Amino acid sequence: MAERLLEISDLGVAFESAERSVVALDGVSLSLDRGEILAVVGESGAGKTTLGAAAIGLLAPGAQITRGKIRFDGEDLVTAYDARLEAVRGAALSMIAQNPRAALNPVRRVGEGIVDVLRAHRDLGRAEAQVAARALLKRAGFPDPVPIERAYPHELSGGMCQRAMIAMAVACEPALLIADEPTAALDTASERAVMDLLADLVRERRMGLLLVTHDLGLAAHYADRIAVMRVGRIVEEGPAVSTLARPRDPYTRALVTATPRAGVRIDDLAGVPLPSRREQGPAIASPILSVSRLSKRFGQAVAVDEVGFVLARGESVGVVGESGSGKSTLARLVSRLIDPDAGRIMFEDADIGAMAAARFHAVPERRRIQLVFQDATGSLNPRATAFDAIADPLRRLQGLRGEALAARVRELALQVQLAPELLDRRAHRLSGGQRTRVGIARALASRPDLLVLDEPTTGLDVSVQASILTLLERLKRELGLSCLFISHDLAVVRMMCDRILVMREGRIVEEGDTECLFRAPREAYTQRLVAAMPEFGTERPDWG
Amino acid sequence: MAGLMRIVAIVARRLAAAVPALFGVLVVTFVLMRILPGDPASLMASSPSAGPEEIAEIRARLGLDGPIPEQFLVYLGDLAQGDLGQSFVTGQPVATDLMERLPASLELILVALIAAVAVALPLGVAAALRPATLLDHGVRVVGTLGVAIPTFVTGLLLIYVFYYRLGWAPDPTGRLDVFLDPPPRITGFLLVDSLLAADPAAFRAAAAQLVLPAATLALFVMAPLVRITRAAMLEAMASEHVRAARALGIGRRRVVLVYGLRTALVPVLTVAGTVISTLLGASVLVEKVFAWPGIASYSLDALAAGDFAPVQGFVLLMALIYVVLNLVIDLAYRLADPRVTLA
Numbered sequence: 001m002a003e004r005l006l007e008i009s010d011l012g013v014a015f016e017s018a019e020r021s022v023v024a025l026d027g028v029s030l031s032l033d034r035g036e037i038l039a040v041v042g043e044s045g046a047g048k049t050t051l052g053a054a055a056i057g058l059l060a061p062g063a064q065i066t067r068g069k070i071r072f073d074g075e076d077l078v079t080a081y082d083a084r085l086e087a088v089r090g091a092a093l094s095m096i097a098q099n100p101r102a103a104l105n106p107v108r109r110v111g112e113g114i115v116d117v118l119r120a121h122r123d124l125g126r127a128e129a130q131v132a133a134r135a136l137l138k139r140a141g142f143p144d145p146v147p148i149e150r151a152y153p154h155e156l157s158g159g160m161c162q163r164a165m166i167a168m169a170v171a172c173e174p175a176l177l178i179a180d181e182p183t184a185a186l187d188t189a190s191e192r193a194v195m196d197l198l199a200d201l202v203r204e205r206r207m208g209l210l211l212v213t214h215d216l217g218l219a220a221h222y223a224d225r226i227a228v229m230r231v232g233r234i235v236e237e238g239p240a241v242s243t244l245a246r247p248r249d250p251y252t253r254a255l256v257t258a259t260p261r262a263g264v265r266i267d268d269l270a271g272v273p274l275p276s277r278r279e280q281g282p283a284i285a286s287p288i289l290s291v292s293r294l295s296k297r298f299g300q301a302v303a304v305d306e307v308g309f310v311l312a313r314g315e316s317v318g319v320v321g322e323s324g325s326g327k328s329t330l331a332r333l334v335s336r337l338i339d340p341d342a343g344r345i346m347f348e349d350a351d352i353g354a355m356a357a358a359r360f361h362a363v364p365e366r367r368r369i370q371l372v373f374q375d376a377t378g379s380l381n382p383r384a385t386a387f388d389a390i391a392d393p394l395r396r397l398q399g400l401r402g403e404a405l406a407a408r409v410r411e412l413a414l415q416v417q418l419a420p421e422l423l424d425r426r427a428h429r430l431s432g433g434q435r436t437r438v439g440i441a442r443a444l445a446s447r448p449d450l451l452v453l454d455e456p457t458t459g460l461d462v463s464v465q466a467s468i469l470t471l472l473e474r475l476k477r478e479l480g481l482s483c484l485f486i487s488h489d490l491a492v493v494r495m496m497c498d499r500i501l502v503m504r505e506g507r508i509v510e511e512g513d514t515e516c517l518f519r520a521p522r523e524a525y526t527q528r529l530v531a532a533m534p535e536f537g538t539e540r541p542d543w544g
Numbered sequence: 545m546a547g548l549m550r551i552v553a554i555v556a557r558r559l560a561a562a563v564p565a566l567f568g569v570l571v572v573t574f575v576l577m578r579i580l581p582g583d584p585a586s587l588m589a590s591s592p593s594a595g596p597e598e599i600a601e602i603r604a605r606l607g608l609d610g611p612i613p614e615q616f617l618v619y620l621g622d623l624a625q626g627d628l629g630q631s632f633v634t635g636q637p638v639a640t641d642l643m644e645r646l647p648a649s650l651e652l653i654l655v656a657l658i659a660a661v662a663v664a665l666p667l668g669v670a671a672a673l674r675p676a677t678l679l680d681h682g683v684r685v686v687g688t689l690g691v692a693i694p695t696f697v698t699g700l701l702l703i704y705v706f707y708y709r710l711g712w713a714p715d716p717t718g719r720l721d722v723f724l725d726p727p728p729r730i731t732g733f734l735l736v737d738s739l740l741a742a743d744p745a746a747f748r749a750a751a752a753q754l755v756l757p758a759a760t761l762a763l764f765v766m767a768p769l770v771r772i773t774r775a776a777m778l779e780a781m782a783s784e785h786v787r788a789a790r791a792l793g794i795g796r797r798r799v800v801l802v803y804g805l806r807t808a809l810v811p812v813l814t815v816a817g818t819v820i821s822t823l824l825g826a827s828v829l830v831e832k833v834f835a836w837p838g839i840a841s842y843s844l845d846a847l848a849a850g851d852f853a854p855v856q857g858f859v860l861l862m863a864l865i866y867v868v869l870n871l872v873i874d875l876a877y878r879l880a881d882p883r884v885t886l887a
Contacts, residue, residue, distance in 0.1 A: 056791055090793025103788035105803050107881055116802070120794045152882045168792060 005176050005208040006032040006055065011068035013050055013059065024050040024063065026232035034175065035206040037199070039223035039240060041213055041255070043461035044432075046229040052178045052212045056095050057085045073175060091121040094174040098181040100161035104153035110164045111137070111149030114171055121172045132171070140167040141197055158323075159190025163197060170201055176208040177201075183218065187322040187488055188532045195222055214461065216259045217491075220244050220536035228252045244536045258466035260491035262518070262535050266473045269466045269495065275477045286348070288313045288450055288482045289334065294343030294353070296329055303329040305506035306343070311450070316476065316483040318497035318514070320490055320529065326506040327486045328374065331454040334484060335371040336360040347450070367397045370443035374455040374486075376435035380427040386413075386438045387423040393445045412441040417471060433464035437471070444475065451476075454486045469496060490533050494518055502526045555871060562867040569863040570623075570856070574616055577852045584608070584632060584850040606632075619856075628860075629853030633846060638857040642839055646861070647732025648719055649831065649838030653823045655735075655754055656761035661816065664766050668773025668812075669805060672781060683774075687767035695826050699760040699833040706756060714752045717835040721749045757834040764826050765819045772815040776808035783807070809880040817873040824862060 013025040024047045032038045040048045053059050055070055057077055070077045072093055077085065089095075097103040105113055114133035118124055124132065130149075137145035140163040153161050162182060169177060179198060183191040199222055202209045213219055219226050219240055226240040228249065236249040247253040258269065267274055289311040296304040304326045311317050319327050332338045334345060336357050345353030352365050360366055370393075373379035380389050390409045394400040400408055413420055416437040427435055436456060443451060456472070457465040469492065476483060487493045493500060493514075500517045502510040502525065510523045521527045585603040603609045607618060622629060628638035667687075671680040690698070706713040719734055720726055726734065727741035735754070738746035780786060781804050789803040824840075831841040843858035845851075877884045 058787060058791055086790075086793050086795065088793065089791055095788070095791035097784060097788050097791075099784060102784040105785045105789065105807065106883060107807050108802065116789070116794050116798065117792045120792070120798070154883045165788070172793075 003033045004031060005034050005036075005073060006030075006210065007069070007071040008051075008055065009069045009071075011051070011054060011070060012066040013047070013054055013063055014066050015060075015062050016064050017062060023232055025054065027068070028229075028232070028234055029068075030227055030234060030237065032176070032208045032210060034208055035202060036225065037202055037209040037211055037223045039211045039213055039219035039226045040229055041216060041219050041226060042229035043214060043255070043463060045231065047232040048212045048229050049180055051229070052095070052180045052210060055210065056089060056093055056178055058089075058095075087121075090117050090169075090174070091172045092174050093176050093178070094169040094172075095178040095180065096162070096165050096169045096182050099185050100165045100182075101153055101158055101185075103165055104161055104168075106153055108152075109149065110151055110153065110156070113164075114149075114168050117168050117171045133167075136167040136171055137164065140164065141193060157190070159186050159193060162186060162190070162194045166194070166197060166201070170205075170207075173205060174207065176210065178210045178212070180212045181214065182211070184214070188490075188529060189322055191218075192532050198222075216244060216255060216462070217261065217533070217536055228255065241536070255462060256536075258462040260465075260469070260489070260495050262491070262494070262533060264491075264495065266469060266495045269470055274470070274474050286313065287311055288348060289484070290344075290346045291334065291353075292344045292346075294330075294333060294345065295341050296326075296333055296338065297341055302506050304333060304340075307503075307506070307508055308343075309501055309508065309511065311482055311484060313449075314480050314482055315499065316485055316497040318485045318487060318493035318500045319503055320487060320493050320500060321503035322488065322529075324505075325503040327488075327503055328454055329506075330503070331371065331452050331484065331486045335369055335452045336366070337371070361396075367446040368449045369452065370446060370448040370450075371452045371454065372436075372439050372443045372456045374458055376432060376439050376456075377427060379439060380435060382427055385424050385426055386418070386430065386434075389427075389438050390423075390441045390445055393442060397446045408445070409441075412445055415444065415475065416441040417467075431464075432460050433468060436460065436464075436468055440468075440472070440475075444479075447479075448481070450482045450484070452484045452486070455488065457487075457489075457492065465492075472496070490518075490529060502529070551875070555875075558871050558874075559867070566860070566863050566867070569859060570620075571616070573856050573859040574619060575612065577855055578612055578615075580850075584852065628857040631846065631854045632851045633849050633854075638853045641842060641854060642857055642861055644732075645837055645839045645842050647734075648836060649827060649840055651719075651733045651735065652754065652757055652761065652831070652836060652838060653820070653827055656758040656765070656823055657816075657820060659758055660762040660766050660769055660819065663762070664769035665773055665805075665812070668770045669777050669800070671770070671774045672777035673800065675778060680774075683770055687770045690763035691765075691767040693763075694829075695760055695764050696829045696833050698763055699757065699830055702756045702760055703833075713756050714749070716753075716756055716833075718837060719750060719753050720746070721753070724749050757830050757836055760830050760833075761823055761826055765822050768815050769812070769819060772811050773808070776811040777804060780804045780808040807881075810877060810884075813873060813876050813880055817869065820869055821866065824865065 008031070009029045011025050011028045012023070015022045015024055028047070028051060030038065040051060042048050050059065050063065054065065055072075055077075057080070059065070065078055068078075072088070077088075080088070104110065111130065111133050114136055115126065115129040118129040118132055119126075134145045134149060137148050142148045142163070148156070148160070148164065156164065177198070182198065183194050186194060195218065198209060201207060211219065211223055223240040225238065226243050227234045227237040228243075228251065229235065230251050236243060236247065236252045243252065244256055247256055260269070287310045291310075292308040294304055294307045295302070307326075307330060309317065319330060321327050329338070333340050336352055336355070339357045340353055343353060344351060347365050347369065350365055352360070352363070355363055384392070387409055390412055391405055394405055394408055409423065410420055413423055418434060418437045418441060422430060422434060427438075430438065440456070453472070457468050460468065473496065475481060483497075485493060485497050497514055500512060500514050501508050502517075502523065504525050510517065510521065510526045517526065518530055521530050585599045585606060585608060600609070607615060619629070626639065628642070630636070631638050631641055634641055667683045671683045674680060703713070703716045707716055714721060724746060727737040727743050727746050730737050730740055734750035735747060738744075738750055781800075785807070786799060786803050789799050794803070827838065828840040828844055830836065831838045832844065839858055839861065843855050846854035846858070
């Protein structure tokens with residue numbers, strides 16, 4: 001058994017179609033030893049997923065290897081036959097995917113999936129395989145594996161699905177595991193559990209792990225080495241911690257700078273000076289929003305449970321918590337898209353909680369409270385152009401027409417730094433960042449006083465996220481907006497907000513000024529969340 | 545046990561929910577039959593020149609002299625006692641007539657359905673696994689032809705080729721060769737009864753009679769089944785879980801059948817449900833062409849004769865079959881996809 005597990009040299013991959021050929025990988029070389037974790041990081045379009053797919057011989061349809069070699073344990077995989085690849089996959093070389101729920105067969109029980117993998121590669125009877133599957137689930141962090149084994153994927157949480165997927169992937173003790181964004185769909189706590197499990201397995205079995213991720217914090221904490229990719233090439237490679245602490249390549253440096261983390265302020269992210277904050281009057285005297293004993297249940301499930309807080313004029317309050325903690329429901333309650341079951345929502349002097357959500361569009365307060373949605377793509381009408389999306393609230397809420405309307409839309413586009421020529425495009429021809437800008441412009445169109453931001457940068461690349469966050473901060477300061485900022489990303493909230501509310505299971509478990517809360521979290525739950533934040537670069541990673 | 549109770553509760557609720565629909569069907573058929581032109585009393589009269597007194601007398605005997613609402617109430621009262629009325633043509637109770645003929649129709653439809661699915665599923669899967677090849681296009685052409693040509697034309701064409709020209713098929717009339725003794729009636733399904741009676745000759749004969757009409761029906765409904773199987777299979781094979789299964793080295797056969805086809809079944813089931821409805825409708829013509837003694841040709845004859853009761857009974861029976869069919873399809877969804885919840 002040679003130490004060198006994977007050796008990729010001068011690999012080129014192109015997507016060929018009738019019209020054109022797009023280069024995805026352009027001469028990538030890297031290697032991975034047993035017991036080593038190599039993180040491949042980069043933004044979307046860098047080719048990191050293609051690299052992972054090429055390594056296991058499962059390139060997307062249309063993708064072709066144009067040059068180079070992939071040697072796994074001394075064997076060339078580029079020229080290997082399908083039957084050989086089928087025998088290697090799952091047994092010696094395995095993969096876990098980004099979206100665990102989609103990657104598990106929806107009509108097959110979790111236990112059956114593991115049995116399938118075991119029996120594909122080993123001469124095991126059904127009963128023996130079941131015993132082995134149970135042991136694997138136990139190893140994957142399910143102390144009581146029987147109910148998990150019998151469950152269908154849709155009955156499990158994303159984190160549980162991913163751990164079940166890992167149990168499948170390592171069932172036949174592969175020497176190399178490729179993990180493509182294994183935690184992208186998971187919340188912080190599940191992310192920790194999944195990554196710790198992977199790291200432990202690597203150590204226990206001296207497995208190699210190729211970790212494809214966009215998350216520098218994750219890479220810094222778990223990887224031994226890191227390779228930074230940009231448009232199909234590796235721009236920098238080296239030991240994870242020191243590479244991120246002292247990046248040599250300008251692109252790596254830009255990535256590191258754009259990543260929100262402890263000790264970085266929003267002004268650092270911008271690169272250019274932001275306008276200074278407006279001096280606020282006696283803010284506490286008249287809060288713009290005060291919520292008391294707000295509750296919402298969906299069927300049996302309590303989504304928001306007696307939540308109360310105050311938002312001062314010009315203040316930014318962050319709401320953090322894991323998925324299912326009720327953050328988004330709170331956002332939708334406050335922006336009056338759904339009706340509360342109990343409690344009050346006071347906007348200045350108006351009891352907006354008492355106004356029915358179905359009729360709220362006709363109320364003057366509608367103009368003043370706007371929401372930026374989590375899913376920038378899903379929240380834009382696919383048939384409407386960017387212009388129409390931004391113009392819609394202006395037509396409906398302010399009755400603007402003709403040239404006045406067009407002028408205002410152009411002004412808003414300018415405000416959110418969206419190139420005017422993009423206004424004629426429909427959502428599918430805009431990038432993620434551009435869609436987010438359209439969503440922000442639409443929310444700003446009616447000149448609101450309170451902006452509710454529900455995970456506005458989820459799914460964006462860090463450099464795009466940095467520019468959106470900078471934009472939001474600039475708008476906040478220029479327009480004197482009050483913000484309710486929902487996010488699962490503590491590092492982002494830390495930069496953007498004055499105060500933080502920590503939610504768990506529908507309740508606010510802790511509340512405080514941002515810096516106090518991050519420095520000295522009182523609740524054990526908050527401490528866990530804070531501890532799971534990525535820290536790298538100038539500081540030594542000392543968590544875990 | 546709790547699961548079984550739940551299923552029973554769901555079935556009971558669904559059947560109860562179907563009652564208003566069935567009642568609506570009753571009303572519509574009843575009224576429609578009476579406003580359609582044609583008077584059964586004059587048709588039944590001894591001669592075309594029968595006097596108005598005789599016709600009025602027949603009418604009174606048939607209970608057709610009162611106003612329509614009153615006739616309807618009488619009909620409902622009879623129905624409540626399980627009486628579907630009498631057929632003028634056969635002189636038998638409609639319930640007896642229908643029960644006698646229903647197995648013939650069901651046997652034909654079920655065999656056609658099984659044949660259509662048995663051919664369509666593999667073809668659809670094969671086409672999906674090799675999209676845009678000769679096989680894929682060929683499957684599409686055959687399927688389209690099947691649905692584009694009316695069933696009676698297909699039926700006559702099959703008779704011409706396989707009975708008249710080639711002589712492979714038996715005389716295309718009825719369910720069994722007239723010179724053969726039918727097996728003792730147990731279920732009414734000749735294939736089943738002949739097996740139960742251990743009579744291989746009768747089984748072979750009954751099967752031979754079935755081939756052409758069943759093939760005619762199957763050809764007619766194959767196209768939608770193939771098309772949906774192909775589409776669902778294409779999507780399933782491109783899904784992430786199939787990719788994951790391949791990444792874990794699960795064998796090709798298993799990937800296609802368990803990870804691909806198994807997850808593609810729900811849309812196929814949906815279409816299978818509508819296909820059975822199509823079969824029920826299409827069987828009317830096919831039964832005519834092949835002189836098949838089923839309920840569809842029976843009710844068609846009754847309709848032509850202005851014989852109200854058999855048509856009403858037939859429509860009610862069809863509506864019941866649809867209700868049960870929908871229920872079965874919904875329960876099958878649950879088996880095919882554990883994510884489906886039944887309400």
